[in-house]
Amino acid sequence: MTPRIRFENVWMTYGDQVVLERLNLTVAPGEFCTIVGASGCGKTTLLRLLLGEETPSRGRILLDGEPLPAEPGPDRGIVFQRYSVFPHLSVLGNVLLGLELRAAPVTGRLFGGARRNARDEAVAMLEAVGLGQSLGKYPTQLSGGMQQRLALAQSLVMHPRILLLDEPFGALDPGIRRDMHELVLRLWRENNLTVFMVTHDIREGFYLGTRLLVFDKLRYDPDAPQAYGAGITYDLPIGQADPGTLAEVLAGGKR
Amino acid sequence: MKRLINQRPGPVSTAALALLPFVVLALVYLLASDARLAENPNDKLLPSFTTLAESFVRLTSVPSQRTGEILLWQDTGASLRRLAQGVGISAAIGLILGVALGAIPLIRSGFAPFVAVLSLIPPMAVLPVLFIVFGLGEVSKVVLIIVGITPFIVRDLQQRVQELPRELIIKAQTLGANSWQIVLRVILPQVVPRLIDAVRLSLGTAWLFLISAEAIAATEGLGYRIFLVRRYLAMDVILPYVVWITILAYLTDFLLKQISRRAFPWYHNGEPGR
Ligand SMILES: Nc1ncnc2c1ncn2[C@@H]1O[C@H](COP(=O)(O)OP(=O)(O)OP(=O)(O)O)[C@@H](O)[C@H]1O
Numbered sequence: 240m241t242p243r244i245r246f247e248n249v250w251m252t253y254g255d256q257v258v259l260e261r262l263n264l265t266v267a268p269g270e271f272c273t274i275v276g277a278s279g280c281g282k283t284t285l286l287r288l289l290l291g292e293e294t295p296s297r298g299r300i301l302l303d304g305e306p307l308p309a310e311p312g313p314d315r316g317i318v319f320q321r322y323s324v325f326p327h328l329s330v331l332g333n334v335l336l337g338l339e340l341r342a343a344p345v346t347g348r349l350f351g352g353a354r355r356n357a358r359d360e361a362v363a364m365l366e367a368v369g370l371g372q373s374l375g376k377y378p379t380q381l382s383g384g385m386q387q388r389l390a391l392a393q394s395l396v397m398h399p400r401i402l403l404l405d406e407p408f409g410a411l412d413p414g415i416r417r418d419m420h421e422l423v424l425r426l427w428r429e430n431n432l433t434v435f436m437v438t439h440d441i442r443e444g445f446y447l448g449t450r451l452l453v454f455d456k457l458r459y460d461p462d463a464p465q466a467y468g469a470g471i472t473y474d475l476p477i478g479q480a481d482p483g484t485l486a487e488v489l490a491g492g493k494r
Numbered sequence: 495m496k497r498l499i500n501q502r503p504g505p506v507s508t509a510a511l512a513l514l515p516f517v518v519l520a521l522v523y524l525l526a527s528d529a530r531l532a533e534n535p536n537d538k539l540l541p542s543f544t545t546l547a548e549s550f551v552r553l554t555s556v557p558s559q560r561t562g563e564i565l566l567w568q569d570t571g572a573s574l575r576r577l578a579q580g581v582g583i584s585a586a587i588g589l590i591l592g593v594a595l596g597a598i599p600l601i602r603s604g605f606a607p608f609v610a611v612l613s614l615i616p617p618m619a620v621l622p623v624l625f626i627v628f629g630l631g632e633v634s635k636v637v638l639i640i641v642g643i644t645p646f647i648v649r650d651l652q653q654r655v656q657e658l659p660r661e662l663i664i665k666a667q668t669l670g671a672n673s674w675q676i677v678l679r680v681i682l683p684q685v686v687p688r689l690i691d692a693v694r695l696s697l698g699t700a701w702l703f704l705i706s707a708e709a710i711a712a713t714e715g716l717g718y719r720i721f722l723v724r725r726y727l728a729m730d731v732i733l734p735y736v737v738w739i740t741i742l743a744y745l746t747d748f749l750l751k752q753i754s755r756r757a758f759p760w761y762h763n764g765e766p767g768r
């Protein structure tokens with residue numbers, strides 16, 4: 240089976256600062272990778288590489304066996320910690336946007352029957368994340384948790400192959416966080432997603448993922464801390480979330 | 495006692511505090527005017543409030559013997575038309591260039607330094623050129639306003655576009671947007687309220703250039719009238735005109751603010767006092 244994502248000896252440097260080095264990683268479709276590591280070790284950089292926002296300084300990244308496109312595209316959705324939703328669009332407008340952009344390259348808008356169909360799809364997605372009652376609100380009128388659920392709905396309505404989450408729940412309080420965990424797990428199962436999720440909370444990482452990637456420096460020079468980059472120090476298969484899926488993924492990975 | 499920075503006036507004292515400087519100004523004027531008129535009843539420099547009021551009524555109701563039109567309305571119409579044309583065209587150029595420069599690195603590299611240099615040209619210094627090229631008619635006055643405020647609007651808008659969170663531009667790309675769609679659906683709608691802000695900020699400058707151009711060459715207009723009657727020391731005309739221009743400037747600004755609030759509620763959600 241072709242891996243969904245494959246890093247082949249990827250290095251990422253900014254000037255003389257090495258951020259990531261000798262990164263080799265194979266991720267099968269349907270895996271839920273949680274990523275933890277010290278602040279500044281390059282977790283966001285890894286997601287930006289996957290987005291295509293940055294290109295590796297060395298090595299290459301394959302998506303379904305093909306070189307990863309060098310710019311963001313609809314096959315890779317993302318939820319940032321902040322600024323993931325468009326402040327000038329209503330809740331419905333935010334989710335409708337992707338559908339409109341796909342269908343109307345010039346006007347970026349849909350009208351009539353096409354719009355009604357897209358609207359139904361968007362509303363169904365919003366109901367799935369529990370925002371069916373807030374269609375007309377603007378993001379500034381939503382709580383932090385609601386904004387992140389909106390960002391999820393907005394990404395998932397495009398049916399991406401890969402979902403990237405950069406500390407999406409970092410700013411939420413514990414109760415809402417738990418709700419969001421259930422939501423993400425459900426959406427992951429229902430949408431056949433491959434997920435990369437950065438988190439600062441290692442318990443969250445253990446609970447959610449099928450695989451936990453720990454990033455840290457592999458070697459360290461006290462005189463030149465920027466000389467060496469981080470790599471994967473632990474790559475742990477885990478499965479508290481869903482043992483069945485984990486077994487499948489593991490079996491698929493060995494085939 | 496709370497700290498000074500934490501003391502807030504109630505609604506009544508807010509209104510009173512706002513009125514206070516106006517009342518003080520009127521009182522100072524009244525005293526100075528009375529003092530001068532007591533010395534010389536024919537003094538023209540600080541006419542009494544009664545003279546000013548009479549003059550204002552005359553300006554707004556008695557048709558001119560020469561043209562048969564009421565001068566103040568005629569002048570207001572001419573000036574506002576020039577201002578609207580100048581500011582409207584500047585806003586349109588500002589929006590198009592500002593978004594192009596802010597959103598597209600290739601255009602930015604090519605033109606941003608050019609715009610920066612252009613914006614340093616003192617507009618009044620090129621007014622003679624405008625008169626030579628466009629003649630003494632309406633066009634040169636409108637163009638002076640455009641030359642005067644467009645560089646500011648362009649650069650301000652470019653800045654606003656570049657200030658949009660990078661995340662939003664990335665997010666749009668993950669929703670499949672092409673460059674045109676990003677401009678149309680993500681950047682433009684977010685910078686139009688900021689364009690209104692920029693226009694509000696540049697209105698004062700626009701009036702400055704309008705009145706300067708009218709003072710130098712015109713046959714009607716608020717600035718023309720003020721500079722015409724200056725020869726006769728007609729403070730009873732000049733002062734009502736100045737107050738009238740101030741009121742017009744205030745109303746324009748107020749109107750733009752209201753339009754922005756109506757049309758872009760999401761932009762004003764976080765504003766204090768709402
Ligand atoms: N555009 C850039 N130019 C130069 N250096 C950069 C750039 N982006 C990131 N870096 C550097 O790369 C390193 C890794 O940054 P990154 O944002 O990936 O860390 P992170 O693991 O996401 O940290 P955090 O947990 O705090 O979010 C940092 O030392 C940062 O200074």
Ligand SMILES: [Mg+2]
Pocket residue numbers: 282283284405
């Ligand atoms: Mg980060």
